[in-house]
Amino acid sequence: MITGARPRLANHWDVIVFGAGPAGSALAHNLAAHHRVLLLERNLAVNPQSLPEGWRIGESLPGAAAVLLRQQGLLDRFLADGHTLRGASVSVWEGGNPVWFDGLRDPNGPGWHLDRVRFDAMLRNAARDEGVVFSAVGGGVRLLRAGAQWQVNDDRGGRQYTASVVVDATGRSAACCRALGLRRRAQDRLVCVHALLAPKVHDQDRCTRICADVDGWWYSVRVPSGQRVLAYHLDAKDPALRGLRNAQALLLQARHLPVLASVLPDRVASGTAQVRPAGSVFLDIADGGPRSGFYAVGDAVLAFDPLSSQGLFHALASAQSAAAAIADELEGDRRAGQRYFAQMRDVQARYREQLAVTYARPAHYGGRPFWAQRRREGDWMTVA
Numbered sequence: 001m002i003t004g005a006r007p008r009l010a011n012h013w014d015v016i017v018f019g020a021g022p023a024g025s026a027l028a029h030n031l032a033a034h035h036r037v038l039l040l041e042r043n044l045a046v047n048p049q050s051l052p053e054g055w056r057i058g059e060s061l062p063g064a065a066a067v068l069l070r071q072q073g074l075l076d077r078f079l080a081d082g083h084t085l086r087g088a089s090v091s092v093w094e095g096g097n098p099v100w101f102d103g104l105r106d107p108n109g110p111g112w113h114l115d116r117v118r119f120d121a122m123l124r125n126a127a128r129d130e131g132v133v134f135s136a137v138g139g140g141v142r143l144l145r146a147g148a149q150w151q152v153n154d155d156r157g158g159r160q161y162t163a164s165v166v167v168d169a170t171g172r173s174a175a176c177c178r179a180l181g182l183r184r185r186a187q188d189r190l191v192c193v194h195a196l197l198a199p200k201v202h203d204q205d206r207c208t209r210i211c212a213d214v215d216g217w218w219y220s221v222r223v224p225s226g227q228r229v230l231a232y233h234l235d236a237k238d239p240a241l242r243g244l245r246n247a248q249a250l251l252l253q254a255r256h257l258p259v260l261a262s263v264l265p266d267r268v269a270s271g272t273a274q275v276r277p278a279g280s281v282f283l284d285i286a287d288g289g290p291r292s293g294f295y296a297v298g299d300a301v302l303a304f305d306p307l308s309s310q311g312l313f314h315a316l317a318s319a320q321s322a323a324a325a326i327a328d329e330l331e332g333d334r335r336a337g338q339r340y341f342a343q344m345r346d347v348q349a350r351y352r353e354q355l356a357v358t359y360a361r362p363a364h365y366g367g368r369p370f371w372a373q374r375r376r377e378g379d380w381m382t383v384a
């Protein structure tokens with residue numbers, strides 16, 4: 001069944017989703033059985049069925065995600081992809097001693113270390129197989145509300161679409177929210193500098209290793225390829241950032257921390273470390289939600305600090321909730337969007353509370369600006 005009483009114009013869609021990351025692809029997949037869905041993506045591979053090259057940071061998936069993947073009909077596909085089961089977590093956070101948590105004690109199971117590129121491609125392919133239409137889009141897309149529907153003008157591509165619902169799934173850039181002038185708030189200017197390290201002979205370590213440091217914090221995990229991710233989180237204004245863009249320098253600095261040193265190899269896989277924004281950012285949701293017919297999912301509604309390892313779970317969960325709300329709205333329920341955004345506001349509030357508590361724990365570094373700034377729950381700045 002395809003809903004919507006409007007005439008079937010070639011370029012009219014029930015839903016247009018911007019961004020084919022995990023949130024956008026999962027949302028489109030959830031809706032496609034009953035609705036016409038167009039997914040507009042900035043970086044579409046030439047052959048979308050082929051697996052893109054490379055790797056992407058963001059590789060820890062909590063066990064609770066299995067419930068969502070099952071509900072969305074994606075679990076079998078996911079399990080066939082060869083992601084590795086996570087081992088224990090070991091963190092040196094509140095004091096000098098490592099604290100172990102065995103994921104087997106988690107009722108949801110230990111979770112996975114993902115091949116992240118494969119994970120994102122699986123979600124895109126599942127959406128495509130369900131009938132979602134993909135199209136490449138460049139910059140300069142205009143979004144206009146025309147009566148009860150949206151008009152999307154892709155001036156560079158020479159295309160124009162209309163849709164009943166538009167969804168921002170463009171990740172941290174929140175391109176549609178920004179285009180509509182919606183306000184977002186950020187906690188800080190946290191960045192993650194990360195490198196991929198060459199595999200170490202006989203390394204079978206499956207632990208997630210986390211460590212607080214004087215002016216930031218580290219993590220390292222071994223990904224399914226056998227290579228190891230090393231990541232350091234610090235303030236974007238920290239002068240040390242410049243030197244750490246060299247992956248070998250990053251590796252050298254990590255060697256001072258015993259919980260990491262024991263598993264680090266001698267070589268990096270590539271000479272340059274990458275830097276990505278990693279701070280928490282949330283969409284400031286007014287009472288009643290932004291506008292009817294408009295939704296934001298995944299990082300566009302709440303971008304998590306990587307410390308939480310919740311970004312992908314939230315991408316799947318918000319996609320599932322938004323898909324249900326959109327289906328209701330297309331059936332005539334005018335309050336569906338409000339309910340969805342009220343739920344997202346609760347998620348944001350709980351997250352912010354928990355984040356401040358977590359950053360307050362390394363009390364021995366409490367005097368350092370990096371830690372002091374992040375333990376203040378209320379102090380969030382407006383971002384453009």
Ligand SMILES: Cc1cc2nc3c(=O)[nH]c(=O)nc-3n(C[C@H](O)[C@H](O)[C@H](O)COP(=O)(O)OP(=O)(O)OC[C@H]3O[C@@H](n4cnc5c(N)ncnc54)[C@H](O)[C@@H]3O)c2cc1C
Binds near residue numbers: 173
């Ligand atoms: C350093 C770091 C480590 C992380 N580690 C973890 C982790 O271990 N576990 C975890 O769960 N999460 C982790 N995350 C978070 C996780 O990666 C994100 O939460 C997740 O990618 C969000 O998915 P998304 O679909 O909302 O956004 P994205 O994955 O960012 O996807 C957005 C998509 O939109 C496209 N796009 C952008 N702008 C436009 C536009 N204008 N028009 C069309 N398309 C556009 C992009 O090309 C992209 O395909 C980490 C994040 C960082 C920064």
